[in-house]
Amino acid sequence: MFEGLRQRLSQFRESVSTKERELDNEGIEATASEAPPSDTTLREPSREPEAPKATSAEPVQPASKSAEELTQRIEPNDGKKSKSGKSFFEREIKDKDLEESLWDLEIALLESDVAVSVSEEIIENVKKELVGTKRKWRQDIGALVEQALRNGILQVLDVNGLDFDEIIKNTPKPITIVFTGINGTGKTTTIAKVAYRLKNQGYSVVLAAGDTYRAGALEQIERHAERLGVKLVKHQQGADPAAVIYDAVQYARAKHKDVVLADTAGRIHTNVNLMNQLKKIERVIDADLVVFVDEALAGNDAVERALQFNTAMAIDGSILTKVDADSKGGTAISIAHTTSKPILFLGIGQNYEDIVKFDPQWLLTRLFDEADT
Ligand SMILES: Nc1nc2c(ncn2[C@@H]2O[C@H](COP(=O)(O)OP(=O)(O)O)[C@@H](O)[C@H]2O)c(=O)[nH]1
Ligand SMILES: [Mg+2]
Structure with a gap:
């Protein structure tokens, strides 16, 4: 990379x-x-x-x-x-x-x-x-x-860093994290990776199938939930995503679960209706964190999209995926500075463990010290 x-x-x-x-x-x-x-x-x-x-x-x-x-x-x-x-x-x-x-x-x-x-x-x-x-x-x-x-x-x-693990540790439970971003960038896979990581740290996790828009999205997140052994809250395809996420939060409250990870449909940032749905989620769900997901490969497009999504639903940080396939590195350097929000994680592969907590020093090591790993 x-x-x-x-x-x-x-x-x-x-x-x-x-x-x-x-x-x-x-x-x-x-x-x-x-x-x-x-x-x-x-x-x-x-x-x-x-x-x-x-x-x-x-x-x-x-x-x-x-x-x-x-x-x-x-x-x-x-x-x-x-x-x-x-x-x-x-x-x-x-x-x-x-x-x-x-x-x-x-x-x-x-x-x-x-x-x-x-x-x-x-x-x-x-x-x-x-x-x-x-x-x-x-x-x-x-x-x-x-x-x-x-x-x-x-x-x-070096933007005002927020430490994901500290937030998880210190925020009253259940913690709700909503993931936004366009289709195909790795949102659902990232949710599964984060769930896997949280589970390994001893937290209980609930997934919310908030992508009610794309055909096959429900089955995809269902498969992850089964493999990870975590609860999935879902409605029918076409249902209101805000309602799905709301139910997942209610479930987590009732069952004393720690973290709700809410998927959303992959919106094209120029689609006004879908962006309005995000605004509705923001109104209905008092999310503790809103995380924008995009792929490192997208370069300046990812940075532009982050800014666009931020206007629909204010983001607290970003996750860049497919860093394993990115030779340029520019997105990782630009996105935090441009959005003034930190990069939380990098996705570096297709397996559950292929996620690393972002640390500027980690990036510098890869830019200056190491041959490709
Ligand atoms: N190489 C690589 N592929 C990834 C990574 N994250 C996701 N993907 C792949 O990207 C594709 C789209 O992922 P998906 O989670 O369905 O994207 P979504 O539409 O945003 O939910 C899938 O084939 C994933 O396996 C990553 O960090 N590295
Ligand atoms: Mg998805």
Whole structure:
């Protein structure tokens, strides 16, 4: 998952590192011709220059002399500075050094389905992190760039987080959770996964067959309820979904069940009648949580739909499904920031256990640390 985006982020890291190495070489050329650099970007204090680390790409050789030769020639004593008080061996990363790489990064983010406003914010965050940072001469700044990217992305993922498990633990029972979203994105499967997870944590669960619209929906959720060994409250196909969910809540109250997970029909967000049904559910059912489900693969469409659904029935968080098949990663980066509501879970497969609680660090690990799992 996310392999496309991971690759693009790594390209940014490389391109900034390469640019900085080039700038070092230009500096060497300047000093090699006996003209101490007047570039104001060369600043104090200075320490021993470091050779690029083994992880960097092509080692870049100084234009004329070896690094050691130059070090000795220009700076015989550690920390000694030029007349202007500036060291030749430390450099501040400047806005213009990053221009080209940041532009490429922005394109890469957009192509990875990160929403425009979110891409812009990440670029700004990364720029803020990097511009003005002092680095040593010929230091491999790959790690520095990666940290800036991590922080830049983390900042857009960091919406006022609500912890699903804490809510389940601390809210008076029964807790009602309504799932919304368009058809085929994995809503019903996600409900089954959440039921499985809650059951394993010792909670009693009731499912509400609120998708009374789609043919076959009832049978599908019935099968899940049987396999999971949980109660399903259902009406006939075509029945009022608000009534089904209401009954499920009443059942849970009477039987002292902990959590009601309510399915709804997969509405096309432009269908006014179906969206009005959601509004009715919101009026009739005092849901503790409204969770919007969409697939990671949908990219900006998912983000747009989340905003649309939010107007019919205010959402408290999102679940992204089919992350196992998503190479782009942009939806996961954009949706929380755009809706100002956290991602609660990610669906990563078709089995009941294929659901992970969303944690920004989990995403960062996949974007920077791990080969595909
Ligand atoms: N690969 C993958 N498939 C999923 C995931 N979640 C759901 N699906 C599949 O998506 C299809 C539609 O799911 P369903 O729950 O019926 O969607 P609904 O119409 O929104 O209720 C089914 O084939 C599911 O098995 C997931 O996280 N990963
Ligand atoms: Mg369904």
